[in-house]
Amino acid sequence: MEDYPRTVLEFEDRFASEQSCWEYLAALRWPEGFVCPRCHESGGWLASRGRWVCQHCRHQASVTAGTVFQDTHKPLRLWFRAIWHVTSQKTGASAVSLQQVLGLGSYLTAWTWLHKLRRAMVRPGRDRLQGAVEVDETIVGGESAEHFGRNLGEKSLVVIAAEKKGAATGRIRLALIPQATREALHQFIRQSIEPGSLVHTDGLPAYRELEGFGYKHQVSVLLGKGPDAAIRLLPRVHRVASLLKRWLLGTHQGAISAKHLPYYLDEFTFRFNRRTSRTRGKLFYRLLQQAVQVSPQTYERLIANHNIQ
């Protein structure tokens, strides 16, 4: 059963102690119950400082080992509040706002936490998109955010896939690519879309020969069809592109380097694909659930170069 707080009061009552946070994490981590990694028996109890003790061999397993929260020196209560803050707002949180809300001493801590949580926004082994899917590229960055008088930094090329659900948009996938080459676009499509799907693109030659990978390919030639042809013929990806740009300029004031852009694309995708969730508590639950599944990221690894997704 999916068990999560519905309101901020439920949240505050429920996670008032470290013990309650450990218990919640343990339940997410071992949904079928704890199984000892040493003796493979089940059962045990939660001891102090988030250690689960095997009732058979007394082996101790840390609830946070191998998760986003591994080796944290801060209380889990604070992490839970960070996740609530990030998921309870429709547009997400900037490092500045997180630092202020949690009373964190350093901006860098807030920034690092947000990036660790963004890593958890991509579910390991997630499904690929299916059915009819629009694919197109867009340029992000380079334009100035007049309201803030800042630049979005260097220009980046982002490829977008958006499922067609009748007139509406289903799920999306995004990736930063170096150039709109056949190699990069085909790789993205194969990683993001289930073979057998109908891939709808413009006439860019780099999209050709998708049939060889088991896709059906619908091509809309834009040339000579007017300046807004892309928006008319591939409306979903262009709607997603404009929402993405607005979000980067709004919540994050455009202050994002290309090196970190993939993390922001992950967060945008997480939010977009759950935009119809009835309660924000469900997003809190999903993000925590994924945070115990992804491997820990050190600050050094977070700032190291990103591979293309």
Ligand SMILES: [Zn+2]
């Ligand atoms: Zn054991």
